[in-house]
Amino acid sequence: MNQIKIICTIGPASVEESVIKKMDESGVDLFRINLSHTAVEDFLPLVETVRQWTDKPICPDTEGAQLRTSLMCQNKRVDEHDIIEFVNKSKLLDESQIGIIGGDIQSLFKKGDLVTIDFDGAVVQIIENLSTHLKARVLHGGKIGNNKGISVDRAVELESFTPKDDKILEIAKSLNMKHFFLSFCSHSDDVISLRDKFDYPIQIISKVESKKGLINLDGICEYSDAILIDRGDLSRDVPLEKIPFAQQHILEKGKSFNTPVYVATNLMENMILNSKPTRAEVNDIRSTLNGGASGLVLAAETAIGKYPVECVRILSKIIEETQNYKDDNNIEKLFSLTSGRIIDPHGGELIQQFSNDPIDDAIQSIVVHEQIFMDAYQIANGTFSPINGFMNLEEIHSVLNENIIGNDITWTLPILFQADETLVQSIPAKGKVYLQKEGDQQPFAVLDIQAVEKFKNKESLSDVWFGTQNLDHPGVAKFLASGDYLISGRPYLLRDYDHDGKNKYELTPPQSRYIFDHNGWHNIVGFHTRNVPHIGHEFIQMKALMGTNADALFISPVTGLKKSGDFLANPIIDCYNSLIKEGVFKPFGALIGSFNTHSRYSGPREAVFTALCRQNYGCNYFIVGRDHTGVGNYYEPDAALKFFDQLNLDIKILSFNSVSYNKEKGMINVSSQDSADQKIEKISGSIIRDKIMSDGEIPDYLMRPSIVKILKDWKTNDPQTLFQP
Numbered sequence: 001m002n003q004i005k006i007i008c009t010i011g012p013a014s015v016e017e018s019v020i021k022k023m024d025e026s027g028v029d030l031f032r033i034n035l036s037h038t039a040v041e042d043f044l045p046l047v048e049t050v051r052q053w054t055d056k057p058i059c060p061d062t063e064g065a066q067l068r069t070s071l072m073c074q075n076k077r078v079d080e081h082d083i084i085e086f087v088n089k090s091k092l093l094d095e096s097q098i099g100i101i102g103g104d105i106q107s108l109f110k111k112g113d114l115v116t117i118d119f120d121g122a123v124v125q126i127i128e129n130l131s132t133h134l135k136a137r138v139l140h141g142g143k144i145g146n147n148k149g150i151s152v153d154r155a156v157e158l159e160s161f162t163p164k165d166d167k168i169l170e171i172a173k174s175l176n177m178k179h180f181f182l183s184f185c186s187h188s189d190d191v192i193s194l195r196d197k198f199d200y201p202i203q204i205i206s207k208v209e210s211k212k213g214l215i216n217l218d219g220i221c222e223y224s225d226a227i228l229i230d231r232g233d234l235s236r237d238v239p240l241e242k243i244p245f246a247q248q249h250i251l252e253k254g255k256s257f258n259t260p261v262y263v264a265t266n267l268m269e270n271m272i273l274n275s276k277p278t279r280a281e282v283n284d285i286r287s288t289l290n291g292g293a294s295g296l297v298l299a300a301e302t303a304i305g306k307y308p309v310e311c312v313r314i315l316s317k318i319i320e321e322t323q324n325y326k327d328d329n330n331i332e333k334l335f336s337l338t339s340g341r342i343i344d345p346h347g348g349e350l351i352q353q354f355s356n357d358p359i360d361d362a363i364q365s366i367v368v369h370e371q372i373f374m375d376a377y378q379i380a381n382g383t384f385s386p387i388n389g390f391m392n393l394e395e396i397h398s399v400l401n402e403n404i405i406g407n408d409i410t411w412t413l414p415i416l417f418q419a420d421e422t423l424v425q426s427i428p429a430k431g432k433v434y435l436q437k438e439g440d441q442q443p444f445a446v447l448d449i450q451a452v453e454k455f456k457n458k459e460s461l462s463d464v465w466f467g468t469q470n471l472d473h474p475g476v477a478k479f480l481a482s483g484d485y486l487i488s489g490r491p492y493l494l495r496d497y498d499h500d501g502k503n504k505y506e507l508t509p510p511q512s513r514y515i516f517d518h519n520g521w522h523n524i525v526g527f528h529t530r531n532v533p534h535i536g537h538e539f540i541q542m543k544a545l546m547g548t549n550a551d552a553l554f555i556s557p558v559t560g561l562k563k564s565g566d567f568l569a570n571p572i573i574d575c576y577n578s579l580i581k582e583g584v585f586k587p588f589g590a591l592i593g594s595f596n597t598h599s600r601y602s603g604p605r606e607a608v609f610t611a612l613c614r615q616n617y618g619c620n621y622f623i624v625g626r627d628h629t630g631v632g633n634y635y636e637p638d639a640a641l642k643f644f645d646q647l648n649l650d651i652k653i654l655s656f657n658s659v660s661y662n663k664e665k666g667m668i669n670v671s672s673q674d675s676a677d678q679k680i681e682k683i684s685g686s687i688i689r690d691k692i693m694s695d696g697e698i699p700d701y702l703m704r705p706s707i708v709k710i711l712k713d714w715k716t717n718d719p720q721t722l723f724q725p
Contacts, residue, residue: 005295011303064183070099188219209233260294347386392488475601507593526619552589604643
């Protein structure tokens with residue numbers, strides 16, 4: 001299948017490093033510079049600047065054989081029966097006159113000519129041709145703006161290249177530029193003339209946008225590398241209702257000459273001001289592609305519009321859906337998000353396991369603790385994808401010894417349902433049981449039991465898992481103290497279950513992916529946290545966002561079971577909400593999505609697990625700090641980073657050392673050997689927690705005053721809900 005090219009016009013809205021880079025990453029093939037809106041002196045610095053940000057070709061679009069209004073102080077409104085004056089730009093004397101560029105209007109225009117200014121603009125008739133100016137009467141009122149196209153109701157001969165074109169083409173030659181749009185191409189001689197200006201091969205995209213161009217289309221197709229249909233300018237010569245037929249004629253002619261045809265004008269005009277195209281625009285793009293277009297051109301949408309990056313991303317998605325569509329009557333495909341822009345879930349598929357069946361009184365219910373509830377909930381919602389159930393012994397050994405699950409998919413952490421002998425004797429070895437959380441009156445899931453097995457040597461297993469059998473290690477102690485039996489099987493969440501304990505900021509992977517897609521975010525940095533935000537966090541987060549040219553930060557605070565002294569979920573979320581409202585992360589987006597889970601005290605294995613879960617949420621970058629998910633002194637501070645280096649993951653890891661404050665340099669990223677420096681002030685959550693608990697002063701280099709106020713007010717008004725008892 002041929003690739004559909006995306007060509008985007010550079011303008012005030014897009015001449016910015018982050019914007020150009022994101023447009024490049026989102027699928028742009030060519031960047032167009034419209035010479036009608038670019039001064040000669042601005043061309044070279046513009047090209048040199050954009051070339052620093054992208055390797056994609058930059059393509060000048062000549063002014064060509066056209067007449068345009070000159071720059072005006074402001075739009076001019078003319079009404080029927082008004083008398084107005086036209087002059088050559090060089091003879092413009094006052095604001096009441098309208099200057100015209102592109103040719104000597106006094107030799108081009110004749111008395112009686114009908115002149116149309118811009119599409120659906122004013123229509124006037126020339127009534128006098130005087131020595132210094134032309135007079136015209138207004139037959140149809142409208143606004144006359146800067147640099148708007150002008151057409152005459154008869155053929156007029158204009159030079160194929162303006163003086164500005166010639167100057168800029170010389171600059172382009174010195175820059176070895178190889179792609180050019182040829183505006184208002186009237187016949188094959190125009191194409192040959194442009195090619196002759198260069199002593200090396202160039203690619204010419206000839207713009208068919210006039211009656212002459214349509215009449216001489218065969219020759220233009222033969223000598224051009226590609227054709228561009230400018231539907232806007234073409235509509236001056238072709239009635240609006242016939243534009244679709246003119247477009248199809250050009251597409252078919254291009255196909256007969258094996259010449260690619262691109263289409264421009266009004267593709268996504270709604271997105272100049274709005275974040276989404278209209279349904280009519282989407283359908284127009286689809287019809288244009290199905291009609292045989294080889295490429296699409298965005299003009300004002302990316303040059304002056306408010307959403308240049310979003311335009312490219314949505315256009316890319318429409319192209320992908322159009323090319324991949326198969327009429328196979330699979331209605332479910334119509335509801336899924338377009339793949340390919342947001343990172344795929346780990347393993348390629350987002351697990352979704354739900355049951356719509358009514359409660360069956362014949363199925364036994366068993367009461368489970370909070371950890372089993374959290375794991376079952378996350379398995380069924382896809383957070384642990386590709387994990388679709390509690391693991392059996394064979395899977396656990398594969399995970400611990402080879403770091404893989406199933407069909408050679410990387411996975412590092414056992415997901416267990418441990419049980420004691422009493423529970424095991426009360427349930428079937430295979431079959432279904434309902435899972436009911438302690439304190440609930442109704443089950444939350446049905447578990448399809450695969451097997452019930454007994455551990456053979458838990459001590460040796462803990463050695464492989466945690467790197468020790470020491471009972472002082474909380475993970476070892478927790479594992480060995482739990483049941484000696486293992487229940488494996490798939491949980492299915494009951495759709496009728498009302499999860500009262502769900503944090504109001506919790507998002508499932510389908511929900512977070514929907515929000516990312518809806519916001520036009522494709523590059524998302526994930527941040528796992530158990531603490532309120534301090535200045536060190538902000539430093540790392542902003543450095544990650546800027547370093548990856550990301551769209552947004554996904555702030556993912558852990559809201560499950562906590563250790564004594566930990567900040568509870570709501571204060572963490574309130575503090576991050578405050579940062580977002582303050583605009584701390586701008587120009588990047590930010591979204592909070594809490595992660596309801598529990599600590600497994602598994603060191604590097606758990607660090608990888610936290611990253612893979614964020615990939616399933618839709619993050620393609622993940623921040624890993626020094627001693628990420630560390631457990632006391634059982635693992636080296638860089639153990640997690642070394643473990644990541646051994647694995648081949650799709651999600652990209654952004655590693656950071658400890659962040660401290662330097663009295664002379666401000667915030668810096670430092671390594672452990674710098675800690676003895678007397679100029680270094682350590683930044684950590686434990687320092688802040690101690691100061692909050694003791695009502696100590698928290699300096700600005702540790703935490704924003706607005707966050708300090710939230711925490712101190714919380715301690716005063718509701719201290720029981722600030723820290724885990």
